[in-house]
Amino acid sequence: MTAYARFSLLFLSLFFTAPLFAEDMETASAETVISDIAEEKTLQDYLAELTEAGFREKEELVLKVVETDEPETLPVMQALLEGDLYYVKDGNTLVYKTSGDPVTVFGGETMTGLGSRDIKKISVNNSLRTLLRAQISRVELFSKNPQTRKTAAINLLKSADELDPALLDEALSQEADAGIKEILLLVEGIRQLESDDSAVRLEGITALTGSLYPEVRGALSNFANRAEADGNGKELAAAEAALSKINAMLRFNSIFENLYFGLALGAVLLLAAIGLAITFGVMGVINMAHGEMIMLGAYTTYVVQQLMPANPGASLIVSIPAAFLVAGLVGVAIERGIIRHLYGRPLETLLATFGLSLILQQAVRSIFGPLNRSVVTPEWMAGTFEVNPALALTYNRLYIIIFSLLVLAMLALVLKRTLFGLQMRAVTMNRPMASSMGIRTGWVDALTFGLGSGIAGIAGVALSQLTNVGPNMGQSYIIDSFMVVVFGGVGNLWGTLVGAMSLGVVNKILEPWAGAVVAKILVLVFIILFIQKRPRGLFALKGRSVDMG
Amino acid sequence: MNDSFKGGPLTRLIMNDQAGRRLLGVLLAISILVPLSNLLMPEGSILHVSTFTMTLLGKYLCYALLAVAVDLIWGYCGILSLGHGAFFALGGYAMGMYLMRQIGDRGVYANPELPDFMVFLNWTELPWYWYGFDQFWFAMVMVLAAPGILAFVFGALAFRSRVTGVYLSIITQALTYALLLAFFRNDMGFGGNNGLTDFKDILGFDLQADTTRAALFFSSGLALMMGYLISRYIVTSKLGRVLVAIRDSESRARFMGYRVEHYKLFVFVVSAMLAGVAGALYVPQVGIINPGEFSPINSIEIIIWVAVGGRGTLFGAVIGAILVNYAKTYFTGAFAELWLFLLGGLFVLTTLYLPKGVVGLWAQIKGKMGGPGSGSGSEKAEGQA
Known part of the structure; x- marks a missing residue:
């Protein structure tokens, strides 16, 4: 029999001696008793204990909660970390509360008519937060859902230095998905930048070269600044080479993005x-x-x-x-x-x-x-x-x-x-x-x-x-439609296609350095001048049928 | 019918134009009587015209001048400009800039040099294109020059490369649209979205005073009469006959040896300047000029004034502008919902059933009745030209 069971039994007896709560608490305590008998505690049970536990007990409870792999496990832990997890004093129902009415953890029903006095936050302290963070990333990193694992890995890029190296190694060895493994290697690369050994640091730079994550770029440029301050020429050159490669790729990205926006326009x-x-x-x-x-x-x-x-x-x-x-x-x-x-x-x-x-x-x-x-x-x-x-x-x-x-x-x-x-x-x-x-x-x-x-x-x-x-x-x-048709050439569908696409792309390419309005004005002026040069548009039809006006 | 007068050019101009004579007579009477009755008659008297009404009528007169300008190019030269509102607005901005400089240190920020909106934008000195606008004469030159130069550059390009018909209409629309977008920008230094407003006085006279309003009204009437006479002089001259020839068949006129683009450019620039004057007189009366004046729909509305009045008759343009704008004032006040239906209906009905506008309708009715003045109005005026 564990400390928790004893603990809950203690409360059980406490409740029985408190006649004020008697009626509602009876059912809750009855459940506790039943699960105790079954010896198989569920997430629900641990959470119920959480409402009454002290900080030390909570830490142990969290470790137990991690073991239960239920759909609610992760959201509950995150809510606990954020301070969004509450329980209703009357009935010990667990609820999430951010803004608006609280929502029950199990079932997701919205509870109305509760005042701020009717619910109580499940409080956490700093050591509990650290534990929760580590446990959450552990749960996520080893989740069965690859999407969750990926998000977790990307989040690790932000907090690479706080990470437990053992956890990273374990995740790296277990990860089957190549894409996620790549991200985890980047996390390791960022950690390597912090190493005391110059060879390891250079290894880290190599690992990070060519990655487009903003965190990687941030880490590299921080590193370059440090290397410059320390007068470490070799590492500085390596970091800068990596950075310039990343920047070139970003430039290509932005050109591609403008092209895409332009085509969409x-x-x-x-x-x-x-x-x-x-x-x-x-x-x-x-x-x-x-x-x-x-x-x-x-x-x-x-x-x-x-x-x-x-x-x-x-x-x-x-x-x-x-x-x-x-x-x-x-x-x-x-x-x-x-x-x-x-x-x-x-x-x-x-x-x-x-x-x-x-x-x-x-x-x-x-x-x-x-x-x-x-x-x-x-x-x-x-x-x-x-x-x-x-x-x-x-x-x-x-x-x-x-x-x-x-x-x-x-x-x-x-x-x-x-x-x-x-x-x-x-x-x-x-x-x-x-x-x-x-x-x-x-x-x-x-x-x-x-x-x-x-x-x-x-x-x-x-x-x-x-x-x-x-x-x-x-x-x-x-006005835009007329511009497109006139620019492309009247009576010609290809002209319309080419006209529309080129006007769209030109507009979006001008936008970053001229601003949206000026880009539009420039395009209008360009068309006005263009029509002077080719009054019948880009692809003019020859013949009498189009000669009008 | 053919009672051509000899004598000086002005007398000849007036005496040969029966409808115009009547119009000028009415305009002269209005220009004198309305301000007088506003200033002399006691308030409450039947003969008293309130300042509000006088300002409203003054606005109509400016619109009428704008309509004459458009009729000059559309009715007589076949250039359908869907961007004439831009020239009107440029004239208005030139006047507005003068009025802004007149505010001096009476603005909210009390900066003697910079208008309020520039102080608000943290500008430290006046942009170069605002220099000189503290002088009235310079502003008046710019009222003519700004629209004139734009029309010259735009027209020279367009007419030389033979952009005609609907293509020209569409690029004039693009022109005013581009200007609309440009003037909306704060960096342009023309007050951005809010435009220029809060004017205090003009030539030292308080803009709110009835006497100033009366003088502005009289000036608008005078400008309209002058504009009418200038346009009339142009269309009855030899040059005017070439214009009509261009309207009816541009290539034939070109093959006859006329430099079509020069004629078109001349009349286009004159028309733009007239529109600029109309804008300059409009701004002090309404008290604001903002980029909304550049919006393409405004320019198209001018066309409908001319079409309703009667395209190709200058006095018809004046009548149309006043009629449509009166209807607009009435309907937007009384049945706001109906106004756009009515305006839209006007467009459709006049183009389908009244190609010569109310002036043409009047002539038709007269002709049906077989009265002695049959065929007067536009036909006669043009026949004599």
Whole structure:
């Protein structure tokens, strides 16, 4: 029989002599008795003892708790370390409390109606904290879950010098995962830098060379400073060589990151501009309400999500055809109602569609209110993809890039491989001839405009994942979209792709040294000057069909 | 019909333009009567025009001048500028900078040299481009020069490389958008987001005083009349006829041997300067200039004033600017929700059904009734030109 059992028995008797607590404590003590009899103590039991133990008993209890490998083990220990572990005086229920209402450790229920006097913190002292820290890293390092082990190893990089060398050696010998072993070797490398032996220190530098963890870089530059102060030339040179290699890799990283951000921005521009490439590029219609088609698509996403709130992922997929239909139908209506009467008068078309954009904005504002709506991002779009320790790429940008290319490819297929695409190209090339061949040019116009608008709607679905959905969201894209189409060359999908991507990348490359606003201004000025040089854009179509204005 | 007058150029200009004569008469009457009734009539009298109303009307007059400027290039030369708000705002900023310097040490930080926002940003000395703005004459030169130079550089580039039609419209829009972004920055030294405001006086006169307001109102009316006459002179001159030829068929005009880009550049710069003057008169009356004036939607709104009034008739632009802005004041006050529906509807309906604006509608009604003045207004004015 251990000291703990005796200890608890002592309390047991104490409780029985305290009639005030009698009723509630009876059940708790009864449980203790039962587990005592079974001789098999669970985490729950140790924790129950923890509420009453002194600091010395707590240390022993912690060691026992470590042995129990239950899902709650680690969180409880961490909460105890942080001082977030409490128990309810009335019933000894263990709870976590950070801010707000306490949550029970077992079951995770939120307890309401408890005042600050009803719960008591399980206190820890410094020696207990040290013990907890060591034990937590031990539990994590030898956890069955590789992700937990990895996080633990990365955390060790920060506190390498406090680490128990025996624990590190043990972890190194047991670790099967090569990636985690590598991190553990880095931990050892950082420790070696602290060694008294110069050879070991140099060995440490070699081990650390080429790692991109910020902690490694910090440790190395600290070491370099020390070596410089000590006048240790050989080690200083080695450390600096390692550092410069790391810095070169970081520079490459940042270039790559800018490129990635630039491509993502380019993808957004591409999505916004593809629809315009159809309506403006192919049909020659200046649709100033194009941004509002994007907005309609985004609001469609919002509405679909309101209809099926339980499943944001599926609702996003459903939104794509829905937004295409909504924006496309509105587009067909606009073409039939207004634009049809204004062909050949581009400036008038510009004004009429601008008026439409105001009406659509106000309509949305009247229906949904002036405030921005937020669309929930499904889980598979959140998160990051870690290329190396200093470079993490967000998934949503990756999806946008892929999605924009898919949309472009689909559109190219429709234009090149379908009957409708053939008719569309025929009508834009030579309207009277197409008409005399039996093509209903009026309907082709309406459907083409609908297609362009529908694609803008799809762009709205994608943009709803990146920005807030509001009545004015379309306006922010309209100028950029026109810039892309004009820059890339009117009537040319490749031009739109190249235009969007290069504008996006140039914008993001300028941003670090010029600032976001100046970068944007520079890009605008560049386009204004570029159009002077090549009024028909990068990839100009030759021939009469595009000659207008 | 063809009662061409001989005599001096000004008399000829006025006597040959019936609609313009009426407009100028009304403007002159308003410019004199409104300030007088504000200053002389006792408050509460039916004939008294409140300072608020006078300032509002003064604002409309500035807008009307801006509309004339846009009509000059769009109506007569076919250049649809979606960035004319930028020239208006530049003129406004030039005036605003003068007014800022006039505040002197009466600002919150009581710095005799630097405007408040610069002190706030911890600037120690005036940026070089603020030099000279303490002189009224210099500010007035800049009111013309700043928009004029920008229009010259931009126009020279664009017209020489034959950027026309919608392409030009889109890059003018990009121009004003770029300026909007630039002026929003604090480092530009134009007050950033808040712009220039808290003006105290102009030429030593208190800006809040009724007499100053009345003088500003009169100046706006005068500027509008002058602007109208200058534009009228241009469009009725030989040069004006070339402009119309360019509007109707640019390549044909070029093949006839005219240097199209020179004509366009000239009228574009004149128009930008007129817009700058309108901005300069606008700022002291409303008391603030901020980057919002550069926003592309403002520039597009000017176009609708001209379109509603009647593109290609200078007095139509004046009527359109006043009509639309009155409607805006009324609706944003009474039914704020409806205003954008109405403005949007105006765009759609005027382009579809009123290509000549209310002036054209008026002529049409008159023509249907078979009255003696049939075909007056725009057709007649242009026919004589």
